[in-house]
Amino acid sequence: MDYAHQYDDKGKQPWVVDIEKETLDNQNFRTTMWTGEKLQMTVMSIPVGGEIGLEIHEGIDQFLRIEAGKGICEMGPTEDDLSFRKEVEDDDAIFVPADMWHNVTNIGDVPLQLYTIYAGPDHVAGTVHPEAKDAALDPNEH
Structure with missing residues (x-):
């Protein structure tokens, strides 16, 4: 079964985007929108009571910005x-150092809408995970 659907990743080409609109309009757990050599941008929608999931990115710094909702960052x-x-809530930014364990859990009553930038890329270009379970079953995720 294909758990990682493809999105027309705009990476490695110039691109200007209304990142707030893309983030707020996103209904998928994760949509990887731009993948370059040293940077990657995804948008995420974490359902009420859901979480990104405890993870670590080896050698990769991460930036997350909350556009809607309320959560706990650990x-x-x-x-x-x-x-x-x-x-964390609307307009907050989270900076995750490389090699640091982290998680964000939605503690609000609406989906937690955020975008994240990885320096360097962490997901296969164009990856879409409609739900968290799709990310967990994707063999390309760690």
């Missing part, structure tokens, strides 16, 4: 030590 040096914990 980070730490190990899976069992998420000592950094902060509520």
Whole structure:
């Protein structure tokens, strides 16, 4: 079964986008929209009570910006030590250092809409995960 649907990734070509509109209009858990050599941009919609999922990006810094909703951001040096914990909401930016365990959980009553920029790319270009379970079943995800 194909869990990673393809989006017409605009990467490696010049592109101007209304990132707020794309983020707010996105209904998928994840849509990878632009993949370059050293940068990647995805938009995400985390359902009420859902989460991105505890993860670490080896050698990759990450930036996330909340466009709608409310969540809890957790980070730490190990899976069992998420000592950094902060509520996030509209207009907040999250900076995740490379090699840092992190998760964002939706604690609001509407989907948590955000975009994220990876430096360098973390997903296969054009990846679309309609739901979190699709990301979990995608063999290209780690």
